[in-house]
Amino acid sequence: MFQYILSRLLYTFPIAIGVSLIVFALVHLAPGDPLSAVMGEVDQTMIAEMRASFGYDKPLPLQYMTWLGSVASGELGYSLRSGQAVLEILLSAAANTIALGVLASLLGFSVGIAAGMFAGYRNGTWLDKVVSASAIAGVSMPHYWLAIVLVIVFSVEWGLLPAVGAGSASSMFSWESFQHMILPTIALSAIPCAIVARTTRACVMEILSMEFVEALRARGLSESRITLHVTRNALPTVLAVMGLQFANLLGGSILVETVFAWPGTGSVLNQAIFDRDIPVLQGTILLLAMFFVVTNLVIDILQTWADPRVSRH
């Protein structure tokens, strides 16, 4: 197990370098001059001076190596727009996004697994049909549309919950902050909830039709013990799906964060794209990519733990 984790950790490095190269190339291939975008209407000499001071006048491979060097030392540079340290921007934004991501995962996964299990066990009944139809609706419904509907119903019409922002409380664990998180959490959890429900239902149905379940029943095991076996067998597949969904949620959603004016990584990324704020753009995409890499690693480890047959050697 330890050797497996170590090898997976080692794989992470070439993946991270590959990701950083793609991130750098994509950002620099996009049209538009970042400095003239940020500096507004100043003369070309001043833009050239600033370009030199940020090192953007150097050849791209050299710029890449310089950036990689500073990333390795934990330094992501400074925003061209605000002058704030990119790391500082990302830490505060990531904390907001992770808070939503964790809440949406808890909500989406627990509801999704429960609904999927019920539907799988009650295959063909009205309950199964309701769950399946809801899951299809959940997957098909654009989450930004759901976000707008939630705002209109719960904030504008009924005035029950705040429509925008993260509130003014100094702690994220306050009641005020929690109120601000309710609607974005529901909007974000719809898709993962539906996907997890569908996957769980399919897995449970498949496992229930296997011979070993019949054998367990024949041996007189209680239904609750059988459910445990079913759950254990369904877990690797559901975990893999949840892992990807969790990484998606941690990456933040540009659309949902924009609708709720939520100060997370999605909003940062969106604005950095519009501003051509290269250091912020590079830092954010790298961070999001690393979320995926790390989450996949954790899921791989969890899968191996849940089902030792899943070996990646």
Next chain:
Amino acid sequence: MVSHRWKHPLVLALCMALAAPGAALAQSKPLRVGMTLSDIPTTSGQPNGGFEGYRMTGYTLYDALINWKLDDAKVSPTLMPGLATEWKVDEKDQTKWVFKLRKGVKFHDGSEFNADAVVWNFDKLFTKEAPQFDANQRAQVAGRILSIKGWRKVDDYTVELTTKTPDSTFPYQVSYVLYSSPAQWEKLGRDWKRFAAQPSGTGPFKLEKLVPRERAELVRNPAYWDPKRMAKSERLVLLPIPEATTRASALLSGQVDFIEAPPPDFVPRLKSSKMQITANVYPHFWPYFMSFREGSPWRDIRVRKAVNLAIDRAGVIKIIGGYAEPAKGIVDPGHIWFGKPSFDIKYDPNAAKKLLAEAGYGPGKPLALKVMVAPSGSGQMLPKPMNEFIQQNLKAVGINLELITVDWETVRNCRRAGAGSPVCQGAHGINNSSGTVDPFSAFSRVYHTGSIPPNGFNFMHYSDPKADELMDRAGRTFDDAKRDALLAELHAYLVDQAVDVWVVHDVGPRAMSSKVKGFVQVKHWFQDLAPVYVEN
């Protein structure tokens, strides 16, 4: 007995105090503003975020030597004394300007504003060797005060600023430079990042709390030097809400009291919820700037006039919920620089067809134009439906308008690079709204031969000796009335030449709760938030 109590001197005094104009100072409810920006504009002196930045963290926390008079919705705002009480150009050497500074003005940290502070702030922006030099602040303002050459202290309350050449528009340029406290910067370890969190200016508000990308909380500066502009709200909260529908929802749900730029399709809903909607024309125009380079069909004045006459501006305005004014030139007809053009810009498709026929275009040889547009952008209103509507208008008179849709920064880069440059992808023109706050931004930077890229923003490569001469003369005319007359003559000439395609002027709609009082929407990009408050 009751009547006796009412006559008690103390009660009477209280009643009088409440009825007095300054009573609103007692307002304790915060004024929460939903901005269109996605972040709080920088707070260390020169704000980023364009003119919205100036409105929110510029003229609230800081002052300029010369401020804008922003209290009358009916007239175009003019300049007025700010941290300088008077200024004049040297009669013998018109590159020298002497500014007399206001005495007794204190920064928020209690230190004194004086000539040393002015010199220190100019060094902050333009002297690279100065310890307080801040490239980020310089980037925000350098393009707005292009004439500045030198600065020096004459005495504690007098400074002399010099310009590169005689320039009568210099006072407008001075209005963009805001003054940060040298003492506060020293106190915070000479660190602009720390200063941004605890800034000190001379403005009617002080910054109390800043959470980047989330909120800024400003509180009234009770020691503000101008009693007439004392903040009426105890607390001003700025919230970045870039998505228009979200801003409107925040207003409807009572999370904010005041929003900038509500989406036009939301306005009826806001009105039905008893929200106030304000609008007023301001120095903005939404045009197509077209290429005058060799080979461009735009060099033919008949084509230029035809396109201007082919556009149904009332139809365009309908698309944006009525929140615009039809453009009849660079500035609106009520502006002092409008003049008396003979070419009346209106919707007359028959006249357009006739002019096109005279220019040699017709069914067998339709005129083809390419314009670069962006789906969104600062001051662009609702560009997609507006451009598509214009495309239909032009088609009706036999002009094939091709819209090259790119992102906003590509349009901006094309404008900076000028017509014919590779970034413009073969477009004859660009759709890029423009501000006309001062004579330089309205005329010289856009229409002067000297502003052809890379020297300026004359994207069109428009070069006309008569227009240049009028702009140069206006720049050398130090009598305001005479200069305005020259600018009116210039404007009339440019309209008669049909230099651009002028479509509409924005009216900058804003929406606010019925409890918001004191807001006067003036004809300007800048608006004063000091007199605005939420009624208890």
